[in-house]
Amino acid sequence: MKITVVGLGYIGLPTAILFAKYGNKVTGVDLSPVMTANLNAGLIHIEEPGLTKDLNEALALGNFQASTTPVSADAYIIAVPTPNKDDLYKSCDTAYIESALTSFLSSLKKHDTIIVESTIAPRTMVDVVQPLIENEGFTVGEDIYLAHCPERVLPGNIMHELVHNPRIIGGITEKCTEKATAVYGAFVEGEIIKAQAGEAELSKLMENTFRDVNIALANELAKISYHLGIDALRVIEMANKHPRVNLHQPGPGVGGHCLAVDPYFVIAVAPEQSPLMQTAREVNNSMPAHVVAQVKAMMAEQDGNTVTLFGLTYKGNIDDIRESPAMEIKELLTESGFNVKAFDPHVISATLTGEEACEDSSLIVVLSDHSEFCEIPTNYTDKMRTQVIFDTKNTVQTVGEDVTYYNYGNLHQAKKQQQAVTI
Known part of the structure; x- marks a missing residue:
């Protein structure tokens, strides 16, 4: 089967590589010529265990090629971002999906299958995607088979979960569901859950x-x-x-x-x-400001002005900073006048070492549950002006004996101490 995957991010790239690994001829499409050239050379741009190995296996088989333009295929998979719009309720922005679909509309032929993996609002398939296809003269369910098949994977374990997790196949019609099921039969070993498109959208x-x-x-x-x-x-x-x-x-x-x-x-x-x-x-959106308020209270007792953030990603052991509260906290602290330094071994842009980030710092704030943060070495904390840690992820297990450690369990004790100092 020939498959074109549009969007080579955290979901599209692993999906494309798995299809290729399991014997399909796959073209992965992304607008970045640098990214596509790197992929064709066996170099990936995201951190995901097993992905580089599987990419190189697919390249060796001659089953994967990255390109900036789509090619004709039997099945097209759309895996592009769907950000929030800047409106009252932050609704779903389908612009990237519409652009991806438009990019290969001229290549469509009868009996092709189109699958949208991107997370979308209810009724997007019927109200947005289907009309674009039928405006080209096709009838969905007869000429073109259209389905929404959302991913449900955990970063850090994507390659395993794409194969073994249950998969929802939400077709516009029963025939669409059957055709999309056949596509994923190439590698999915988990349960196939057949559904209507709207059910699949809302379930995800x-x-x-x-x-x-x-x-x-x-x-x-x-x-x-x-x-x-x-x-x-x-x-x-x-x-x-x-x-x-x-x-x-x-x-x-x-x-x-x-x-x-x-x-x-x-x-x-x-x-x-x-x-x-x-x-x-x-409530969840209020937490960065809550953390910053605690940091300000702790720092009010110190004579220094440097705060060190441990972790910039939104979860542990990945490199993904999308919508990360750590990034918002970093910005809020900077705006509040603190000298903010960051250490994250998973983020390339965070170039400081642990020791460099801790030097002359009065407080470490742990914001990502990376395994590297389970133990905070004394050669880090020895560099601090004041050895205090505020662990918002409850991930730290070992600290030096001179370190004052707070998490959401004993944070109220810091409050009592601050009140005592004030009195």
């Missing part, structure tokens, strides 16, 4: 909205516990001993292209029916 959005709402509950609990002088992490630990309770962990906010974005796609199409989702977004 609700998976991420569920997590967003539950994280908001944990973040709100952290604020309540701080106010009451109670250990939030101990409360969560005990509550989760209940066989039917699974409270999430609080953090500095919610990031990434999924949890911080997808709920708005539902909110925008049904604002009056989604008050809970809107409140959850407000």
Whole structure:
């Protein structure tokens, strides 16, 4: 089968490589000539275990080629970004999808299959994608087979989960569903869940909205516990001993292209029916400012002005800074007049070493749960003016004996100390 994948980001590239690895002739399309040239030379631009190995295997088989323009294929997969619009409810911007589709419309022939993997708002397939195809004279379901097949993978384990996770296939018609199912049969070993397009759209959005709402509950609990002088992490630990309770962990906010974005796609199409989702977004969006307020209170006791951020990504052990609350916290602290230094071993632009980032610092704020941060070496903290750590991810397990350590469990103790100093 000949397959063209438009969009070679965190989902499109692994998808394209897997199709090629499993014997299909794949053209991966991206607008960047530098990126496509690097991919053809076996060099990837994202951090994902196993991806480089599989790319080079696909290249050796002669089954993968990156290009800046689409080529004629039997199946086309769209995996481009769908950002929020700058409107009241941050609705879904389909401009990249429309552009991707337009790029290969002239190559379409009868009985081709088009699959949209990008996360989209409900009714996007029917209201946006289908009309663009039928304006070319095709009838969807008869001439062209159209489906929405959202990904549901965890960064850091994408290559395994693309193969083994259940896959939702949401066709415009039953025939579309069957044709898209046949495409993914090339490598998917997980359960195939056949659905209508609208069901697939809303299901993917609700998976991420569920997590967003539950994280908001944990973040709100952290604020309540701080106010009451109670250990939030101990409360969560005990509550989760209940066989039917699974409270999430609080953090500095919610990031990434999924949890911080997808709920708005539902909110925008049904604002009056989604008050809970809107409140959850407000709570999670408030966390960067909450963290900055705690940092200001801690730094008010110090004679220094340097704050060190450990981690810029939205989650651990990846290089993705999209919608990362750490980036917002960095900006807010800088605007507040602090000298902000950052250390992130997974982000190329964060060029400082741990020792360099800690030199003359009065506070380390852990914002990503990288495995490298489980232990904070003494050669880092020995460089600090004041050895204090505020761990917003509860990821640090070992620190030097001279280090004062705070997380959402004992943060209220810092508050008491600050009040005592004020008195």
